[in-house]
Amino acid sequence: MPRARSADTRERIQQAALDLFSAKGVQHTSLKDIADRLGMTKPALYYHFSSRDDLVSSLAKPLIDDFDAYVGAMEADPPADRRELLGSFFDVTYRHRGLLLLAIRDLSVLQEMHLTDHVAGWRRRIVALLIGESPALADQVRGMVAIGGLSDCAVAFEGVDVDELRAAAVDAAYDTLRSE
Structure with missing residues (x-):
């Protein structure tokens, strides 16, 4: 069961990133922007993705x-x-x-x-x-x-x-x- 929640979180991160990239551009979107959008910490985001x-x-x-x-x-x-x-x-x-x-x-x-x-x-x-x-x-x-x-x-x-x-x-x- 935790694996499914992890996959859901990963997909939510990807969707938030895609939304922000579309709005601000890839170059102007930081991992902090993405984490803030999702109400998570940057270290929590790093758990799912090692880098931008x-x-x-x-x-x-x-x-x-x-x-x-x-x-x-x-x-x-x-x-x-x-x-x-x-x-x-x-x-x-x-x-x-x-x-x-x-x-x-x-x-x-x-x-x-x-x-x-x-x-x-x-x-x-x-x-x-x-x-x-x-x-x-x-x-x-x-x-x-x-x-x-x-x-x-x-x-x-x-x-x-x-x-x-x-x-x-x-x-x-x-x-x-x-x-x-």
Whole structure:
């Protein structure tokens, strides 16, 4: 039973950190700010996270693990239909929209959470699945625009029905991939 309470506290710390990072920026949020938000002492917070970097990394880890697994699964068994791939990419992006929105608002988050290379790699690999081997530059650009726009839509539209947003974003990304 204590383990569950510890996990709950850890999740509360992560949520408070994410809220404060969104409001103040990662660079301007201290562990003391996070502890104060939760009504706990800084040493109590250190029980769960050894450092601010450890806390920041813990926020990025689920996103990294999820995207790594997703891209690996798509490469191992690519869907036959581009729309299906675009839809599943939207879904995995939408699951992590809070953290990705933070990264868009505060670009230092990409560096702080060591996400820059990961994101670029995932996008390259998904684009390769969408457009195939040795594509023309115009097709590569269409692929990047499709994936980048799809990602942006997944995080930028707050308060919109997710199914409606998904359909519109996938349609737009799919249309972008079509060459004249």
